[in-house]
Amino acid sequence: MVRSIAFSHGGHIPKKYACEGEDINPPLEIEGFPEETKTLAIIVEDPDAPSGLFTHWVAWNIPPNEPIAEGSVPGISGRNSFGKTGYGGPCPPSGSHRYFFKVYALNARLDLAAGSDKQTLQDAMQGHILASGELMAHYKKSG
Numbered sequence: 001m002v003r004s005i006a007f008s009h010g011g012h013i014p015k016k017y018a019c020e021g022e023d024i025n026p027p028l029e030i031e032g033f034p035e036e037t038k039t040l041a042i043i044v045e046d047p048d049a050p051s052g053l054f055t056h057w058v059a060w061n062i063p064p065n066e067p068i069a070e071g072s073v074p075g076i077s078g079r080n081s082f083g084k085t086g087y088g089g090p091c092p093p094s095g096s097h098r099y100f101f102k103v104y105a106l107n108a109r110l111d112l113a114a115g116s117d118k119q120t121l122q123d124a125m126q127g128h129i130l131a132s133g134e135l136m137a138h139y140k141k142s143g
Contacts, residue, residue, distance in 0.1 A: 002101055002135040003028070004028050004029070004101075004137075005027055006026040006027055006070070007137045008137070012140075014026075018089040018091060019088075022071070024071035025068070025070065025071060025072065025089075027067060027069055029067045033064055036130065037130055039061045040062040040063075040104065041103070041121060042059050042060075042068075042101065042102065042104070043102045043104075044057035045100050046099050047098060049092070054081045055117075056081070056099065058077070058079065058117070060075050060106075060121055061109050063075075064105065078112075078117060097138065099138070101135040101137075105129070106129060
């Protein structure tokens, strides 16, 4: 189960976590993963972007037994669709977009170089995913 104290599933992401605010990752709590989980991976995507699926955050080798703190850099960061590593907050050009925070429980540490892209992570996770969960919320720029 993936949840955040900052917003509810189906709710609205506060400006603090978007490009208009501090552009830091929201706090996340991950619970109920299998006992044999060694690490977690996270992928945050916006399927409503004009150019198609836009990746906001890619990270792996995250310790499974501690919450992901607000504004933190858990595990190893990959490259997002902004061309940077780490978290890049919601920044839709128009309208309200959906953001999916997908977390994967893995049975191994992944041997991936920092800055790897989402596809490289997805390929490396094949055969190692024990469980997954997601949290979805909306964001619309103010004004």
